[in-house]
Each structure stands twice: as C-alpha cells, then as structure tokens.
Amino acid sequence: MMPDHVDYLVRKISAFVDLSAQDMSDLSDLQSTPIEVKKGREIVHEGQAGQSAYIIHDGWACSFKLLSDGGRQIITFPIPGDCVGLRSILLRTSDHSFSALTDTVVSRIQAVRMRELFKDVPRLGAAILWAASRDEAMVVEHLVSIGRRSAMERTAHLLLELYDRLHIVGLADKGAFACPLSQNVLADALGLSTIHVNRVLRQLRERGLVTVKNQTVVIEDMPATKMLAGYLNRDDGAFPG
Amino acid sequence: MMPDHVDYLVRKISAFVDLSAQDMSDLSDLQSTPIEVKKGREIVHEGQAGQSAYIIHDGWACSFKLLSDGGRQIITFPIPGDCVGLRSILLRTSDHSFSALTDTVVSRIQAVRMRELFKDVPRLGAAILWAASRDEAMVVEHLVSIGRRSAMERTAHLLLELYDRLHIVGLADKGAFACPLSQNVLADALGLSTIHVNRVLRQLRERGLVTVKNQTVVIEDMPATKMLAGYLNRDDGAFPG
DNA sequence: CGGGAGCTTGATGGACCTCAATCCCTGTGG
C-alpha cells in the first residue's frame, strides 16, 4: 500500500528505470512499517547482527566508523530514497554504524523480503542492486577526494555531490538545498578539523562560489565550483535492465 | 575444466563456504580463457563500456582514478582470487581504471555467464556477491584510514590488510609476504608523497614493527603493529547461505 | 660503463591542526 507521503525510493529508481504501476506498488510494498528515529539515535550499530536493511524515507542520516582515539570518519550521508545496510544482509554483522542526523523516518526491509523480490521480480532486484552500485561508486569518489584533493576541492566536491543526489529526488533545485549538516559533521566527513572547515567555507563564500548559511547551501556559481572541485558530470549509462 | 595452476578463486571462496566438487567445478568454469596482461598495461579503462568483469588469476593489479592535475588515487590492490569490475556489469561504464602491477593472468567473465550463474546456482552467486561485499568493506576501511589515521597508522594498516588477504589464498605466512609495490605505488594508495612513505617505512623498521626490503614485507611484531594501526581482527560472521 | 628506476636523506615551506577566546542564536527556566 502506498504511503501517504512522497515515495522517494520510487522517485529515485524512476529517474533511471521506467517503472510500471505494478513495479511502483511492489517497491512501495517493500517499505512497510515506517519507523521514526529521533535525531542523534543510532539506526544500526557496528557489529550488530541484523538481518535487515533500511530505506530512508525522510530526513538525513550518516554512516560512519569510530576510531579508538575517539575520532570519527563519516562514510556517506544517506538521504531520502537511499538504502542503508544492504551489506549487513550479506555479511552477518554490519561493518559500520548508522545514525540519524535529523529526525528521520525509515522502513525496515527484511532479508527474506529482499530475497523474495530478487526471485519474483528480478528486474526490480537488479534496479536496487544498481542503485546500491551507484552508492558504492560515490564512496570511491569520496576516497579519491580525501586522498588526493585539497581541503577546498573536496569540500566543494561533497556539496556538489549532495546537490546532485538531492536533485534527483526533488529535494534540491536551482543550485540550492536545505542542509542540516553542522561544520563539525562536515569535518568528520571530509577528514578535516571543524575549524578548518569553517575557514574553507569562508573562502568558498569570498570567492563567490558557494554560500552556506541557515542550514541552507547555495551554489552560487555552478560551473566555477565544478571546475574547482574537479567534479565531472555523472554518466552512469543507461540501466541495462 | 580445471586450470592446471592453483585456483585462487576457489581457495578464497572455500575459506568461507563449504564447496562441493560440483560447486568448485562450476566456479572454475566461470573462469575460462585466461588472458595474460603485461606489467603496466590497463585491464579496464575508466569510462570504458565493458559488459564483463575479470578474475585475477595470478599477479597483482591496482584499481585507481586519475585526477586532472596528474594525481592518482589507488583504491584497492586486487590479488589472485579477487574479482575486478563487477560493478561495470551493472553500471554500463566502469567508474575507475584497473591496471596490472606485475605480469598478470586474468579471466574474463561475461555478464551473461554471471547472470546464468545467479539463476542456475544462486548459492554460488550469493557467495560471489558476499565476497564482493567484503571487498567493499575494505574500501570503506581504506577511506577511514586516509581520513582519520596518521601516515604511520595507515601504512601499517594497509600492510596488515594485505597480509590477511594474501594469507587467505595461501600467498602469505608467518607474517611475511612477497610484495611488488614500490614506494611510489604505496604513496598513491595511502594519499601520501613517495618521500614520506619512505620515512614512515624507516620508522616502522626502527621500531621493530615491520620491515620492507627486496619486494618482501615482514611483519616482525604482529600484535604491536596491529595495536599501532588500530587494526581489528576481522569477523565477517558465517556465510548465511 | 652509462643510464634509469627506485630508494634514501636533508632542508624548507605550506596546509592543516590544536588551543583558546569570543560571538551568535535558540531555547529554557526563574
């Protein structure tokens, strides 16, 4: 049964695959029993034996690992329409934690349901795998950023990537989007200190590239920002379904 | 037909799943038509439309991305038994390049064969997905290293991870393994300069932790090195097949 | 013997971190 709010998963998959009404219904069915998660609460804890994945319905999350010295590295920011913890269905334990950055609504997906979907509607199963595959590619890009790009380049790169992802599900437009990430959180994603993130954001503002204020990101000069970040327009090719 | 040399893929999967003789045979069949790739040659180029993945049979490879300023970030070092470019079967174009670090023998896997395997022997398909899933987890760990660990920690971490992976396929033992990686290549993997890698390796040697000489890595003090690197013993749980 | 690729070491500089202080905004309780 279709939930009464916008179904971002359907929106996201639709951006790449033509879905029949039946497909959409099947996808929506997957996401039964919405659960509310309060800001700051963990959705999945590293090492937790969970035979289920989650779909983000509303709100922002982050996946991360903690280090023994108290440091934290954020891997990705799952947004509405994204799947979380797909890997924990295969590996028995999740290899990193997820927590909610804002009040969030998620849906649990039982491993069993997922396997049924793969068997009964392989086309949709492939589409989900395909989406997961894109996410994986983003992690790689993130790795490249942290390894070989300067602080400013990688900050710009992250903001551009968030914009594109949010745009796909209709949560960003005209270079602007609502962004609940504090400088502290950004720092943990970028492998920088909070203070340095602040300085970098100031420079981006002073150069007329990007402004971040009031939980809102505005990319003022899209071409120049992409140039600075070395951000290529994504071409994932058509879905080979 | 079973190739006449050791089948590292079978060895690797066997480490986690009980394989029947039939399973092993099916796996080996997947890897027909071995191809030799000379040191330094590319196996898959980024953006190349390839409907096939590869299995490394013998030798070392690396997957990497190039930046516009000439920089390079190495993502992983595929070793015998590893799959390469599985993602390029889903996304039509590969999102990063692969090249051979030594003379290498690989086997092509047609996308079609792969899909057949998933349909006809889902158990083996799941096992391959599971192995791919472990690889993904390693990329995440690598991301954490580069983002939040010091040069020495991440260098030690990489060497430990290589040791564990090689040990699984029988190419490392007693803390030692043959390693064809130059300091330059290590630097591109670790997000460091070649020169700094040199200094870090010297420190690791002077502290009696790890020695790297003559293409050979010896982890002299395993517990202390793991302590330094914050390297946790992997527990992927049992294969839920 | 000459050349090249990789390793080694020193000196200098820059990118980024850490510590410390101030400011702003919002929410909360007296």
Added chain:
DNA sequence: CCACAGGGATTGAGGTCCATCAAGCTCCCG
C-alpha cells in the same frame, strides 16, 4: 521579560605533519 546555558560559528596564534625541492645513493640491465 530577562538571565542563563549550550551548541554552533568565527577568528587569531602557534605548532605539527607532511609536501616539495634538491641531491646523492644503490642496484639492475643494456
């Protein structure tokens, strides 16, 4: 209504880690 607390943003000063530049080394191979 105001005092206060607390999280986040901002700015400065000083220090560290690592990059860059420059040079010499070793080893292998032609």
